[in-house]
Each structure stands twice: as structure tokens, then as C-alpha cells.
Amino acid sequence: MEEKPRFTGNGVLRLPPGFRFHPTDEELVLQYLKRKVYSSPLPSSIIPEVDLSKYNPWDLPACGGCGCEEVKYFFGLREARNPNRSRRNQAAGSGFWKATGKEKPVTASRCHQVVGMKKVSVFHRGKPPTKTEWIMHEYRLAGPHATTTSDATHGTMAARWDWVVCRVFKKKRTKIEIGEDHMQESSCVTELSDGSGDGEEASSGSMSSTP
């Protein structure tokens, strides 16, 4: 008795509960960012293009049904006027992203080569600016052309090296530990749904299946 994956009317495949877009750093860099830079077909349309400067992190558009409402992924372009701005603050919405520490390498698991660089930033806002709980992981391709904006010399393929891929999320608060004495049950959680995965209870992942 299995629930089969089903297509909804708009061509989106609903996945069973627990399945979601949860890529590793390596997958983000090699399977998504690298293809974006080289204009190769992407494995899915899950990651939208976003102008980061226009959004507070909580206003960023949701992915195409990735099942992770709390984590947002998007492609962005590094600013052309200052491509080597790893230490700069980056204006966004009503505040700015401030990098924490140095960029770190992303390595390929098979051959242990560095394939990208990862920068972690914290969103700041207010006067004086104070840090929020919003975090961004920004990935760029590693390589000899990584600080140029385009490249027509890499084989016969023109590449846009200023694409980055980002993961934005709100840091989780530490939960307060309580004893089992505080447990309650209510009707909202004692009913079993019918397994169709249509209920609000199911936070199913989904993905586009159409071109």
C-alpha cells in the first residue's frame, strides 16, 4: 500500500512527506551553479533568479515548491562594478548582508578538488545596525576565471562567472527542554490522514516536471 507520486494540474510533482530539496554544498556548486554559469540545462527549475538587493530575507520569493519553506535558494549576480567584494557589505532590502570570516572551499567528494567557494553572511538592519538571525550561504565557482564576469575562451562556450547561488534561512532558536509531564494531545494531531498527502499536515516536497 504505497502512495504513488502524483502530478498536479500545473505539472508539479508532489513528493511524499519528508522528501525535499536539500542539496549538499557540492550539489549546489556542481549540479546547479556550474550549469548556470555555462548555460547548461539545469536538473530542475527549483532555484529562481533573484535580485538580492531588492529583498529583505523574509520577503525572498519561495522556491518552486521545494518542500523547504524555511530555506530559500536562488541564483544571483555578483555586482559588476566590484566583482571581488568578498569582504564588502551587500545592501539588501532595508538592511545589508555582512560577511562573517573568510570564504571556505567547497570540495568535490570524489576527487577532493576545490570546485567552489562558500561565504557566510548575516543580515543586519536598524540604526545602529544590529545583526539578525537571518543567514546566507553564497557560493561561487572556483577557478581561474572566477573573478571575471564573462569568458569566451573556455573551450567554445561563453560563461557568466558572476552567477552565484545562495541559501538563505533563519537560524533556529534553541528549544527549551521540557519533561514528558507537559505532554498534551489534541484532536488536531490524533487523526490519521488517508495517506494521500493532500492534508496541510503533509509538508510534501514537490518539483517541476515540465520544461
Added chain:
Amino acid sequence: MEEKPRFTGNGVLRLPPGFRFHPTDEELVLQYLKRKVYSSPLPSSIIPEVDLSKYNPWDLPACGGCGCEEVKYFFGLREARNPNRSRRNQAAGSGFWKATGKEKPVTASRCHQVVGMKKVSVFHRGKPPTKTEWIMHEYRLAGPHATTTSDATHGTMAARWDWVVCRVFKKKRTKIEIGEDHMQESSCVTELSDGSGDGEEASSGSMSSTP
């Protein structure tokens, strides 16, 4: 240009890179464990039944193609002779699982009711026993019947309250930060695959789609 999800010969659906089984605590308890306890249809066959006592954590069978080779999920039965053993060591393979701290409640996001209890254990082995980097999260249903092994009084449905669902993984080591000077590129990561997701590079998630 999108890659469509495809069924392989054995009825397994291959998902694009980055999609995997990555359930929240709430999903594990409400969508999987609760259905298991009440013999309701499961949303997918991703979680196998395993006799925990027989396995070292690194020998546990892989899930049914969940795309998370490093995290293993399984259903197990609490030992009948001592159902209330939250503090006991639990023999497994060549060592034992030792609980760390108290159980913690798993709450439903919609109504904030406690729906399960989560226990964290660390695998120990050797003489004298020393802890390893293997961690287990064990979830049981919360409720008035949670310490009995079966229940024929809950409506007309007999339930097996001794089912638990577990997540086992190896704690990640902290990576050493290195500068961009150490970056290298090799042929193993400079080739773009054709987007079909068949290469070893793609760590695609997959799920069973057949009964």
C-alpha cells in the same frame, strides 16, 4: 530545458540532484511512525524495518534509495521485556547505544501539541567502552498508551505502540579552513554532464513508486 523525473526499470523514481529524504522530526513522527503504529498506509517505502541489536551503525542497511547515503532511517521495536528503558544502554552489533540526557518532546507545528518523544544516543564500543561519532535519534509516539506494546482499545484499531523510528548518522568532523591559494581544478570536476543525472556525480534522491 528541464530534466523530467524518470522511472527506472525496477519502479524507482529518480529525483533530480539535491532532492532527498530529509524529514523533520514532526514528519517522522506524524507521517511515518504514527502510521506504522496504527498499521495505516505509509507515504513511501523509504524506511525499512531493522533489528537494531544486530547491527553496528556503519553496517545498517541503506534506505530504499533516499539520496542520503550518510543518514539511515529505520523502524525498530522497543524490547518487550523492558518497554520503559529510556535510560538503558541498548546492545547493538559489537557495542551499545547509550542515551545522552533526557528525552525531548516533538511538537506539531500547527497546534504545538506534543506528538512524540525524541531520544539521542551515542554508539560506544571497545574495552573499556569509548564513545564513537555515531549518533542515533530515536522517536516514539507520545500518548497515554506509549509504554504498552499493543492497544486494542483505541477506537476499533489495534496499535503497536512499541514501534520506534530512528535516524542514524555519523557526526561530521569540523573541516579545516584553507585559503583559496590551495585550490586546484582537475578533469574530474571540470566536465559538465549532460543533465540526465545518470552520472556518478549526481547524488540524486529516489523513491519507490510501487506497492
